[in-house]
Amino acid sequence: MKAFRGKPGIYDSAQIDDKQADLEVKGLVLKFGGITALNKIDFKVKTGEMVAVIGPNGAGKTSLLNCITGYYKPQKGRIEFNGENITQLLPHQLAQTGIGRTYQNIELFPGMTVLSNMLLARHIHSKYNIAKAALFSSAVRKEEVQHRKVLEDIIDFLEIQSIRKKLVGSLSYGLRKRVELGRALALEPKLLVLDEPFAGMTLEEKEDMVRFLIELNNAWNQTIILVEHDMSIIMSISQKISVLDFGVKIAEGTPFFIRNHPEVIKAYLGVATNI
Numbered sequence: 001m002k003a004f005r006g007k008p009g010i011y012d013s014a015q016i017d018d019k020q021a022d023l024e025v026k027g028l029v030l031k032f033g034g035i036t037a038l039n040k041i042d043f044k045v046k047t048g049e050m051v052a053v054i055g056p057n058g059a060g061k062t063s064l065l066n067c068i069t070g071y072y073k074p075q076k077g078r079i080e081f082n083g084e085n086i087t088q089l090l091p092h093q094l095a096q097t098g099i100g101r102t103y104q105n106i107e108l109f110p111g112m113t114v115l116s117n118m119l120l121a122r123h124i125h126s127k128y129n130i131a132k133a134a135l136f137s138s139a140v141r142k143e144e145v146q147h148r149k150v151l152e153d154i155i156d157f158l159e160i161q162s163i164r165k166k167l168v169g170s171l172s173y174g175l176r177k178r179v180e181l182g183r184a185l186a187l188e189p190k191l192l193v194l195d196e197p198f199a200g201m202t203l204e205e206k207e208d209m210v211r212f213l214i215e216l217n218n219a220w221n222q223t224i225i226l227v228e229h230d231m232s233i234i235m236s237i238s239q240k241i242s243v244l245d246f247g248v249k250i251a252e253g254t255p256f257f258i259r260n261h262p263e264v265i266k267a268y269l270g271v272a273t274n275i
Contacts, residue, residue, distance in 0.1 A: 019192040020082055021047045021098065021223035023068070028077035028249075030063055037063040038074065039247045050217045050224045052234045055259075056268050058140070061227040062104060064244070067197055068225070069101050070094045081191070096124050100189030103172050104196045104227075114160060114179050115151065117168055123146045140224070157193035158212060174205035182211065192216070194226040198233060200255045210237060233270065235259060245266065250251030264269035 001094045024066050027265060029036070045051045052089035053061050066072040068079060069090040081097060085217050088128060089097065100121075108117050125147070155164050177197060197213070198206050214237055216222040227270045234241065235255040242252040243258060247266040251258060259266055 001121075013168055019047065019190050019221050019223070021045070021188060022080075022082050023066070023191060023223075023225075024080045025068070025192075026078045026080070028064070028067060028074050028079070029216075030067060030072055030074045031264060032059075037069070037247050040106055040251055041077070041244075041247075043249070045223060045225055047223055048217070049212070049239050050220045050226070050237060052238040052241045053227045053244065054055055054229070054231070054234060054241060054268065055226065058246070059244040059268075060247040062195055063139050063247075065101065065193055065227060068265075069099060069140075074243060077115070092124075095189075098190030099192035100184040100187040100191070102177075102184050102197060104199065106173075106176050106180055108168045108176060108180055108183070111167060111248040113165050113167055113183075114171075115164050116156075117179060118151050118154065118183045118186045119147065121183045122150070123192055124187060150188070151182075151186060154185050159183050159208070177201060177205075178209065181209075190223065192222055192224045194224065196228055198228055206233065213237060 023043075025041055025044040028038050028043070030038040041060075041064060043053075043064065051065060055061055056113040059213055064070060067074050068091055070086075070093070073088065077087070078085060081094075084097075086097060088095060109120075111222060155161055158181065160175070160182065163171060163175060168179060169256060171179065177200070181194075181197065184194075194213075198209055201209065210233060211247075213224060213226075214261065217224055217237075224236075226234075235258075241251075241253065241255060241258045243248055243261070243264050245263075251261045251262045253261070260268065
């Protein structure tokens with residue numbers, strides 16, 4: 001792994017070239033009893049895009065993310081990732097395929113350190129088994145060093161050096177969000193799925209997170225899907241926006257198109273905005 005100064009050294013050049021992350025959702029239908037959470041959703045993301053999904057509470061945004069990441073199984077429709085059908089794959093299989101995510105409610109281990117939480121994500125890249133790990137052979141030690149190098153690059157990029165050995169439970173909510181992003185990046189995902197990454201943050205913390213996501217997307221071609229309610233952020237960093245309302249996609253397009261779309265204004269934005 002390359003070291004970096006001011007830019008993430010998370011991926012070497014070969015890995016950047018291997019970041020293909022073409023996602024296509026076709027006719028997705030998800031029902032919970034008599035409630036239709038998603039109704040014939042078509043959704044497409046191309047490699048290198050930062051795509052936002054917005055809409056009012058209960059619109060189906062997180063349900064869509066949960067289908068893409070394997071937590072929900074749709075009754076109808078198909079999800080393809082780089083041309084392969086991933087509709088029925090389990091979450092851990094999707095992580096191995098190259099899809100990483102963060103959660104609306106932070107899913108970290110509060111009694112473990114920041115570094116330990118991030119190390120957990122490296123298990124999909126580990127080549128040794130439990131027996132070899134117990135013996136802690138030279139090959140295992142060498143691989144462990146490589147994993148630590150990856151994590152140190154991410155820690156430097158996210159500017160969390162000072163908290164790397166602190167317990168997650170002792171951190172502010174905003175810093176926990178940053179650590180969760182770090183753990184997702186430790187998977188070295190081709191597609192990064194973020195569920196309300198700015199929720200609960202101060203203005204300064206939001207500004208830092210925006211900077212990290214733009215750097216990942218622009219400099220390292222990281223494909224990103226994010227669900228978020230902060231429209232000032234969404235309109236400034238997204239290349240494309242999809243809008244859901246009551247499980248139906250009502251609009252899709254550029255930020256300029258979405259902010260002036262009459263159905264979106266009526267369902268979610270409230271008034272035409274110059275954001």
